[in-house]
Amino acid sequence: MKVGHIAVFTADMDKSIEFYKLLGGKVGMRSLLDIGKGKSKDLVHMVFDGEATVELVCPSDKSMVLTNTGVCEHFCFNVDNVDETVKELKAKGIDTFQTEEPFNADIFGGIRIIFLTGPSGELIELFQNHQ
Numbered sequence: 001m002k003v004g005h006i007a008v009f010t011a012d013m014d015k016s017i018e019f020y021k022l023l024g025g026k027v028g029m030r031s032l033l034d035i036g037k038g039k040s041k042d043l044v045h046m047v048f049d050g051e052a053t054v055e056l057v058c059p060s061d062k063s064m065v066l067t068n069t070g071v072c073e074h075f076c077f078n079v080d081n082v083d084e085t086v087k088e089l090k091a092k093g094i095d096t097f098q099t100e101e102p103f104n105a106d107i108f109g110g111i112r113i114i115f116l117t118g119p120s121g122e123l124i125e126l127f128q129n130h131q
Contacts, residue, residue, distance in 0.1 A: 003075070005045060005075070006054055006075045007057050012058070013042050013044065013056060016058070017046070027046065028045040029109070031043050039061050039064075042056075074124065075124060076124070076126070077126055078129070082114060082127070086102060098114070098117070112128040113127050
């Protein structure tokens, strides 16, 4: 696995984009994620040299910005095959997945993901890009 991105909440997407541009980032993928009940998350990947990115997460419901996860919403490992990775981790005894199986999402050109919780409550995403 490779670290793919660290996701951080922001209440002001434009301000955050400009800040990360000053640090040398470039706007990469951008998508709007419908999270139900009339709420959404604006998602922007800020790309830096190397493989890891910072994913800015701006929820339509600003009360979500500071939740029990803090300003870091989640971090992500990129994997070649998320289904195989889940099988391997389950065989090693990891059982903190939020869903039984990985699922497809129609964001960023199509992805397959699953989330699990680490031992300190940290939210971890396993991410397979369909592109």
